[in-house]
Amino acid sequence: MSSRTLPLLFINLGGEMLYILDQRLRAQNIPADKAKKVMNDIISTMFNKNMDKLYDLMTMAFKYQVLLCPRPKDILLVSFNHMDAIKEFVKDIPCILTLVDETYQQLIQIYTNLSSGEFQLIRQTLLIFFQDMHIRVSIFLKDKVQNSNGRFVLPTSGPVPYGTQVPGLIRMFNCTGKEVSRLQFSNGGNYNTAIREGSFEIFGDRVTKLGTNMYSVSRPVETLMSGTSTNSAQHAKVNMAPNPLAKEELNLLARLMGGLEVQKPGNADNGFRVNLFATDEEEEEAFISRPDELSYGVIKIQATQDQQASAELAKIMGEFSESGDQSPIVSSKGDDLLAMMDGL
Amino acid sequence: MYHKEKSIQIKNSASALYNNLGVLRIAPRSLTYFTVVHANVVNMVSASWDGLNYSHRQLQSKEPNVATSTSLIMQAAFCALPSRDLLVVTSQKGIQMYESDGSTMVYWHALDTPDTPTDQAVFARGISAVGKSDSSGSILVFDVPSKGSNITLSDVLKGHKKSITDIASECSGSQDCIADLISADDGGNLCVWKSGEEFQRFNNIPGFDISCTSVKLWKGTAVAGYGTGQIRLYEAVTGILHAEVNAHARWIYSLDIAPFSGLLLSAAEDSLVRVWHLSIKPESLSVEVAHLHNECVTDTQICGAKFCDGDGYAFAVTGYDLSEIIRYSQS
Numbered sequence: 001m002s003s004r005t006l007p008l009l010f011i012n013l014g015g016e017m018l019y020i021l022d023q024r025l026r027a028q029n030i031p032a033d034k035a036k037k038v039m040n041d042i043i044s045t046m047f048n049k050n051m052d053k054l055y056d057l058m059t060m061a062f063k064y065q066v067l068l069c070p071r072p073k074d075i076l077l078v079s080f081n082h083m084d085a086i087k088e089f090v091k092d093i094p095c096i097l098t099l100v101d102e103t104y105q106q107l108i109q110i111y112t113n114l115s116s117g118e119f120q121l122i123r124q125t126l127l128i129f130f131q132d133m134h135i136r137v138s139i140f141l142k143d144k145v146q147n148s149n150g151r152f153v154l155p156t157s158g159p160v161p162y163g164t165q166v167p168g169l170i171r172m173f174n175c176t177g178k179e180v181s182r183l184q185f186s187n188g189g190n191y192n193t194a195i196r197e198g199s200f201e202i203f204g205d206r207v208t209k210l211g212t213n214m215y216s217v218s219r220p221v222e223t224l225m226s227g228t229s230t231n232s233a234q235h236a237k238v239n240m241a242p243n244p245l246a247k248e249e250l251n252l253l254a255r256l257m258g259g260l261e262v263q264k265p266g267n268a269d270n271g272f273r274v275n276l277f278a279t280d281e282e283e284e285e286a287f288i289s290r291p292d293e294l295s296y297g298v299i300k301i302q303a304t305q306d307q308q309a310s311a312e313l314a315k316i317m318g319e320f321s322e323s324g325d326q327s328p329i330v331s332s333k334g335d336d337l338l339a340m341m342d343g344l
Numbered sequence: 345m346y347h348k349e350k351s352i353q354i355k356n357s358a359s360a361l362y363n364n365l366g367v368l369r370i371a372p373r374s375l376t377y378f379t380v381v382h383a384n385v386v387n388m389v390s391a392s393w394d395g396l397n398y399s400h401r402q403l404q405s406k407e408p409n410v411a412t413s414t415s416l417i418m419q420a421a422f423c424a425l426p427s428r429d430l431l432v433v434t435s436q437k438g439i440q441m442y443e444s445d446g447s448t449m450v451y452w453h454a455l456d457t458p459d460t461p462t463d464q465a466v467f468a469r470g471i472s473a474v475g476k477s478d479s480s481g482s483i484l485v486f487d488v489p490s491k492g493s494n495i496t497l498s499d500v501l502k503g504h505k506k507s508i509t510d511i512a513s514e515c516s517g518s519q520d521c522i523a524d525l526i527s528a529d530d531g532g533n534l535c536v537w538k539s540g541e542e543f544q545r546f547n548n549i550p551g552f553d554i555s556c557t558s559v560k561l562w563k564g565t566a567v568a569g570y571g572t573g574q575i576r577l578y579e580a581v582t583g584i585l586h587a588e589v590n591a592h593a594r595w596i597y598s599l600d601i602a603p604f605s606g607l608l609l610s611a612a613e614d615s616l617v618r619v620w621h622l623s624i625k626p627e628s629l630s631v632e633v634a635h636l637h638n639e640c641v642t643d644t645q646i647c648g649a650k651f652c653d654g655d656g657y658a659f660a661v662t663g664y665d666l667s668e669i670i671r672y673s674q675s
């Protein structure tokens with residue numbers, strides 16, 4: 001079959017849509033300038049150079065959702081997530097809200113009584129539509145749900161679908177139906193039991209995050225580094241990474257507590273100095289341009305070099321550790337303090 | 345136990361359909377045929393055993409005398425009959441039968457499509473050496489002569505209320521024409537049929553509203569894979585449950601048995617292919633299942649898995665969106 005049909009389909013269907021829109025705008029006596037703006041917006045969107053990007057984003061997102069649905073019936077939950085978001089967009093406009101509610105009713109009426117096999121057939125048909133599409137989407141690549149070859153990551157871990165048991169058990173029965181033995185086998189993955197089922201009503205917790213807005217602005221701070229997180233494993237991964245600021249703070253505390261590491265003067269890594277200006281260059285300029293008559297005395301505060309104080313502190317710290325080491329040897333100062341705090 | 349061999353590249357990727365891999369071993373010519381369905385096309389590869397020659401062919405689902413067809417194919421499978429082998433392709437429009445090398449279409453059977461569209465999808469799915477089935481739950485039995493195209497529809501078996509997903513058959517008894525047939529449907533129900541003058545429904549094993557996607561018959565044992573990822577083994581004639589395995593974390597798409605060794609292959613959307621061993625204990629007349637091996641096809645929802653020989657020395661796997669047939673053989 002021809003591979004040159006889609007642009008013609010798009011342009012001609014689009015053209016017909018514009019005729020109908022134009023007629024509707026005139027029939028409802030919409031002011032000419034407003035009508036013109038509507039038409040212009042739609043036409044510039046249709047022929048926008050980024051339309052194909054929009055289409056790619058849409059299709060790859062839905063392909064991802066269809067592929068990762070734990071059960072075929074979950075496609076309906078994904079659809080409800082989309083519907084819930086649409087309803088939120090129009091919640092202040094009663095007439096549109098009514099239309100959305102009617103669509104909910106129809107969805108429920110047509111789809112909730114389908115069997116799992118019929119849903120799987122729907123899913124298989126959708127997957128034929130998405131076959132061979134491997135466009136890389138930056139938000140998916142960042143989240144590591146898509147590989148660099150465009151294929152989605154299918155984890156062999158996490159909760160099993162609702163209604164499925166964690167693989168690993170073989171049960172054998174005798175002729176009377178009594179279980180006579182049980183065997184375990186290694187399932188090659190890292191699964192846990194299913195979480196609860198989502199709601200198929202007009203209102204309800206859908207449970208699955210598939211179909212929710214992955215471009216949403218209001219995301220928790222921890223996930224900003226990794227983009228959206230639809231995966232609790234992802235959350236956990238981000239949270240377990242040591243906070244570099246915390247480590248530096250502990251390093252500073254260790255230095256102030258005295259002599260845990262001999263500081264070579266002039267070693268910029270270990271020392272720190274306060275700069276009242278925005279940059280080193282500004283500070284330099286200010287020093288150069290400073291009038292001579294303003295003299296100032298410099299008081300040096302040695303927080304680290306006081307041997308007596310540091311010996312005292314070292315002795316106190318020594319008492320904390322079980323083996324009674326007098327001067328704990330530190331390779332990474334922050335880590336050792338943490339270890340010490342754990343040991344308390 | 346198994347290691348990966350060189351994959352065979354195919355012209356299109358595999359579609360997400362149950363049992364989407366057909367294998368036929370042609371020993372006299374040291375060849376194996378493979379079939380993989382992609383939307384409305386069957387990709388056929390003929391692979392020589394020395395790994396040097398591959399030839400490809402594509403078959404479209406179309407009615408004779410109709411130029412083009414958008415009918416989607418549900419399944420393609422080889423049927424090894426006593427006197428000949430056929431390639432059967434089932435689609436939304438009907439059933440096509442070809443010579444096993446795909447060279448000539450020998451038969452076309454159109455499904456009854458209702459004049460007014462109904463809610464029910466119309467398609468044919470489920471192929472075994474004795475019959476093919478359709479979405480209305482009927483099994484169509486065809487008489488196939490040893491040569492030529494004089495194939496006739498000889499029987500329509502009604503026993504299922506839901507769409508049939510798979511059929512399997514096995515020759516039982518000493519007479520080579522007596523076969524047992526087992527059919528599975530979307531509700532998880534299994535029907536056991538015995539052939540004779542006519543086919544008779546012998547037993548019905550009820551399901552639990554979970555689709556049974558793949559079924560095999562071996563030494564009177566029905567082995568069934570379900571959408572819950574479970575495999576169940578039943579004694580076909582009595583319906584007694586021998587074993588239940590929590591085998592996979594997603595829908596099972598394919599089961600296969602190597603009849604001479606009792607090896608069982610299961611493959612699912614969870615990216616895993618598992619090899620099991622079935623053994624019949626004569627003293628207790630029970631069947632035991634042991635797990636032998638796992639293979640993970642990373643980031644792939646597997647849709648077809650078949651042994652390439654009767655001993656289970658090698659097997660082949662297809663996956664959704666994958667344009668290759670992955671092969672494994674015993675180490």
